[in-house]
Amino acid sequence: MRIWDIPPEYLDRDHLLGEHRELHALWVILVDKRTGYRHHPETLRWVGKLGALHRRHEMLAAEMQRRGYRHESPLDWGAVPPGERDLEQDEQLLTISEQFALLRRKGGLLSPPPDLHERSAPLEGLSETSGDSASNDNVSDR
Numbered sequence: 557m558r559i560w561d562i563p564p565e566y567l568d569r570d571h572l573l574g575e576h577r578e579l580h581a582l583w584v585i586l587v588d589k590r591t592g593y594r595h596h597p598e599t600l601r602w603v604g605k606l607g608a609l610h611r612r613h614e615m616l617a618a619e620m621q622r623r624g625y626r627h628e629s630p631l632d633w634g635a636v637p638p639g640e641r642d643l644e645q646d647e648q649l650l651t652i653s654e655q656f657a658l659l660r661r662k663g664g665l666l667s668p669p670p671d672l673h674e675r676s677a678p679l680e681g682l683s684e685t686s687g688d689s690a691s692n693d694n695v696s697d698r
């Protein structure tokens with residue numbers, strides 16, 4: 557069971573449809589509190605992040621439709637608890653480049669990966685510039 561963290565447009569047909577199928581299985585486990593695969597690492601990283609899982613599903617469904625595959629299995633946004641709606645998936649079992657390498661080994665990559673290294677990592681050290689005093693109209697000092 558695996559939910560990829562790379563853009564769906566890079567997945568070949570088998571891997572796109574496979575991930576979509578597994579995402580639905582994972583959704584049932586999490587929403588209906590099923591016991592199967594409950595302790596699988598892939599399951600665990602989505603606990604409390606149903607909103608992010610729903611967004612991943614929308615990405616997969618959009619890519620399926622773009623390719624002309626049928627998609628008739630929408631997920632119910634109403635099943636996502638309000639506290640889980642805005643949370644993003646910030647935990648990966650493999651890095652993005654490891655996922656590309658694994659897919660390439662399996663022959664599941666549609667095209668060469670772009671340079672996505674750690675693009676999804678949160679930006680650190682983002683602080684507001686404390687330049688409030690810059691708004692003083694001191695234009696006349698020359």
Ligand SMILES: [Zn+2]
Nearest residue numbers: 617629630631
């Ligand atoms: Zn679906």
